[in-house]
Amino acid sequence: MKILSRIAALAVSCALTAWTPPAVAAPAAGRSADAAVLALADDYFDRFLFPTYPTNATLSGVHLYDDKLEDLSKASIDRQVAALHGYLERFRALPEAGLSDRVRGDRELMIASIQGSLLSLEVVRNWRKDPGLYPATITGSAFSIMQRDFAPAAERLKALIARQRAMPGVLAAARANLVDPPRIYTEIALETMDGSIGFFRDDLPLAFEGVTDAKLKAEFAASNAAVVKALEDYAAWLKADLLPRSNGEFRLGAETFARKLRYDEMVDTPLDQLLEIGMADLRRNQAAFREAAKRVSPGKTAEQVMADLAADHPPPAELLASFRSTFAGITKFIKDKRIITMPSEVPPILRESPPFMRATTFASMDTPGPFEPKADEAYFNVTLPDPKWDAARTAGFMAQFNYPVISNVAVHEAYPGHYIQFLWMHKLDDRVRKMVGASSNAEGWAHYCEQMMLDEGFGQPGQGGTDARAADMLRLGQLQDALLRNARYIVGIRMHTQGMSIEDAVKFFVEEGYQSKEVGEAETKRGTGDPTYLYYTLGKLQILKLRADMEKKLGRGFILQDFHDEFMRQGFPPIRIVRRTMLGDDSPTL
Numbered sequence: 001m002k003i004l005s006r007i008a009a010l011a012v013s014c015a016l017t018a019w020t021p022p023a024v025a026a027p028a029a030g031r032s033a034d035a036a037v038l039a040l041a042d043d044y045f046d047r048f049l050f051p052t053y054p055t056n057a058t059l060s061g062v063h064l065y066d067d068k069l070e071d072l073s074k075a076s077i078d079r080q081v082a083a084l085h086g087y088l089e090r091f092r093a094l095p096e097a098g099l100s101d102r103v104r105g106d107r108e109l110m111i112a113s114i115q116g117s118l119l120s121l122e123v124v125r126n127w128r129k130d131p132g133l134y135p136a137t138i139t140g141s142a143f144s145i146m147q148r149d150f151a152p153a154a155e156r157l158k159a160l161i162a163r164q165r166a167m168p169g170v171l172a173a174a175r176a177n178l179v180d181p182p183r184i185y186t187e188i189a190l191e192t193m194d195g196s197i198g199f200f201r202d203d204l205p206l207a208f209e210g211v212t213d214a215k216l217k218a219e220f221a222a223s224n225a226a227v228v229k230a231l232e233d234y235a236a237w238l239k240a241d242l243l244p245r246s247n248g249e250f251r252l253g254a255e256t257f258a259r260k261l262r263y264d265e266m267v268d269t270p271l272d273q274l275l276e277i278g279m280a281d282l283r284r285n286q287a288a289f290r291e292a293a294k295r296v297s298p299g300k301t302a303e304q305v306m307a308d309l310a311a312d313h314p315p316p317a318e319l320l321a322s323f324r325s326t327f328a329g330i331t332k333f334i335k336d337k338r339i340i341t342m343p344s345e346v347p348p349i350l351r352e353s354p355p356f357m358r359a360t361t362f363a364s365m366d367t368p369g370p371f372e373p374k375a376d377e378a379y380f381n382v383t384l385p386d387p388k389w390d391a392a393r394t395a396g397f398m399a400q401f402n403y404p405v406i407s408n409v410a411v412h413e414a415y416p417g418h419y420i421q422f423l424w425m426h427k428l429d430d431r432v433r434k435m436v437g438a439s440s441n442a443e444g445w446a447h448y449c450e451q452m453m454l455d456e457g458f459g460q461p462g463q464g465g466t467d468a469r470a471a472d473m474l475r476l477g478q479l480q481d482a483l484l485r486n487a488r489y490i491v492g493i494r495m496h497t498q499g500m501s502i503e504d505a506v507k508f509f510v511e512e513g514y515q516s517k518e519v520g521e522a523e524t525k526r527g528t529g530d531p532t533y534l535y536y537t538l539g540k541l542q543i544l545k546l547r548a549d550m551e552k553k554l555g556r557g558f559i560l561q562d563f564h565d566e567f568m569r570q571g572f573p574p575i576r577i578v579r580r581t582m583l584g585d586d587s588p589t590l
Contacts, residue, residue: 013552020098025359026566028377030078033094033098034099034100034103037107039303040091041110041431044087044110045431048083050062051068053070054068054163055141058369058371060372060435061062061372063150066145066159068097068234069162069166069170069443070141071169072174081121082110084114084118086174087114088118089116091110091114094107099503100580101581102468105573105577105581106430108266108356109436109437109573109577110432112264119260123259124252124256124260128177128179129178129248129250130181130185130529131174131186131189131238132529133174133187134234135171135189138163138167138170138182141163142169142227143354145163146204148368149374149375150374150375153208153372154212154216156208157220158216160204161216164220164223164455167230168226168227174416175237177192177561179248180245180247180248182246182248184247186242186246188525188528189238189244190243190462196231197228197231197232198226205220205301205356206274227268249501250528250529251495251496252496252497252531253496254271254497257493257497257531259545260532264532265438265535265538266438266506266574266576267538267589268405271497273493274538275493277590278486278490279490280369281489281537282490285479285482285486289302289476289479293305293306293475293476293566295468295469296472301332305476309404309476310400310402311395313406314401314403316394319398319406320351320352323409327410328409330411335465337456338559338560339452339456339561340565340568341454341568342415342416343423347414348365348367348379348414349379350380351381352381353381353382353384354381360520362401362519363382363412363413364380365417365418365419366378366380367379367422370425371446373475380414380419385397393518396516396517396518397518397519399518400515402477403473404474404475408450408481409476411449416564417449417450418442418445421445421446424570425571428569428571429557432571437571437572438573439535440538440574440575441572443536443539444540444541448539450478450482451478451540452472453528454471454475454478458474459471471542482515483514483516484509484519485536487509487512488533489533489537490512491505491508491509491524491527492527492531492532495531505520507523509524539575542589543567546578546589549579549583549587552584567582567583570582575589
């Protein structure tokens with residue numbers, strides 16, 4: 001769902017500038033063990049990460065490199081690999097002995113993050129096989145300048161022009177780098193090209209129309225036209241040249257898949273056992289859905305109830321308003337039931353998803369970076385159907401936005417899900433925890449909140465609901481989304497490690513995940529390039545186990561709000577690190 005984070009991650013993993021790693025320096029005499037780790041982390045961020053990945057710096061709120069753009073050339077990637085190996089050695093050379101619990105976790109986070117980046121660059125190598133990486137990089141880079149008023153418009157436009165002048169070079173690097181990509185990757189890239197071109201042609205000029213400097217606007221018109229032309233040429237090259245020779249393999253294979261999980265999520269459970277865990281949760285949620293369906297519509301099958309549920313959605317033109325209307329009831333329940341401390345009363349801004357995001361996401365939360373000093377707006381993006389679609393395709397798309405699911409998505413993206421976790425991240429004083437984390441924590445937390453809120457009574461009569469049937473409808477919406485995440489979990493493992501076909505993956509989303517065909521197709525496409533998107537269900541199950549273990553440990557002293565607040569204080573690292581702090585041991589996370 002978090003497409004902006006994906007763009008930043010792609011840039012972080014696969015793009016680099018000409019950079020020479022600093023010489024390895026010994027820790028200063030008398031420096032504490034903690035200080036040595038944190039100083040090296042600062043060195044990594046300030047001397048490598050931000051100057052090497054300017055878009056990531058902008059998104060993080062560091063504006064020293066707003067006029068720079070990622071270099072995706074092969075020579076630059078080779079330099080990055082060398083630099084990352086150097087940092088890996090330096091972090092490993094810092095002993096664990098004498099570290100506080102939190103900084104021990106920071107050291108683990110840095111090592112695992114670097115290992116994950118090296119796996120991406122040296123083994124997965126999307127820079128050689130994903131043609132969508134290159135337009136996504138330049139579009140995300142421009143969008144990071146446009147979307148927030150962190151500086152006057154004229155100043156941001158100057159930075160954008162500088163970035164745009166380097167953008168045709170990124171697309172040229174794509175032609176040099178791409179070797180036998182998977183056909184599905186090239187098809188997805190082609191599907192997104194109209195959105196990317198339209199973004200530069202239509203959205204960017206509109207965003208900066210208030211700039212009055214005629215010379216600056218003329219420079220922008222020229223640089224922007226060059227980018228549009230380069231993208232149009234790239235799209236034509238994809239279709240005529242690259243697509244016919246796109247016969248590569250998107251599947252990671254079991255070994256690489258397991259390594260990615262180990263580095264990104266700190267999960268080393270064998271894949272066959274993970275699959276059993278996922279299937280068991282899928283079956284539990286299917287059974288719960290059938291039971292709730294019987295209560296809602298006795299005599300109807302689960303499939304019939306699902307069809308009724310899918311048809312109960314607002315018109316597309318009222319979708320954003322429908323999301324907005326959920327906020328007051330959800331936040332009141334959180335406060336009344338003492339679910340979690342909310343650091344701010346300011347709500348996120350609801351808007352339609354930007355054009356280049358719409359091919360692979362339905363909803364997302366776009367929050368300002370952890371170091372953003374001025375532009376602190378958070379955006380709740382919702383993808384609307386394309387007005388050019390026919391009625392059948394629009395209905396299939398809108399099936400995912402039935403009223404109960406709208407409430408569930410609002411819980412996931414905003415309250416108390418991603419938006420609340422983002423607000424907590426700004427309270428942290430640990431730079432590593434602000435920058436480095438795990439999807440199984442961030443997405444696991446948001447997915448956990450969906451179930452937790454209903455378990456605590458949200459939507460029941462007197463708690464935001466009108467009657468028992470309305471509460472069951474909310475539960476059906478929550479379970480429909482849970483089954484979607486269950487299907488991602490199973491499909492990701494099976495497609496990338498067991499040879500599941502794209503057609504069978506779509507079928508699994510429809511028949512086992514209770515989704516529409518349109519959703520199944522979009523989710524399968526996502527899974528080809530986001531192989532470990534099992535992290536929603538994986539993280540949710542880990543958090544539920546951590547909570548159960550904390551309840552067992554504390555007994556009557558367990559307080560839900562205290563548990564949630566303490567979970568937030570840890571940042572968003574893998575649950576293994578959170579467990580060690582909160583439970584004081586290294587017991588299994590699953």
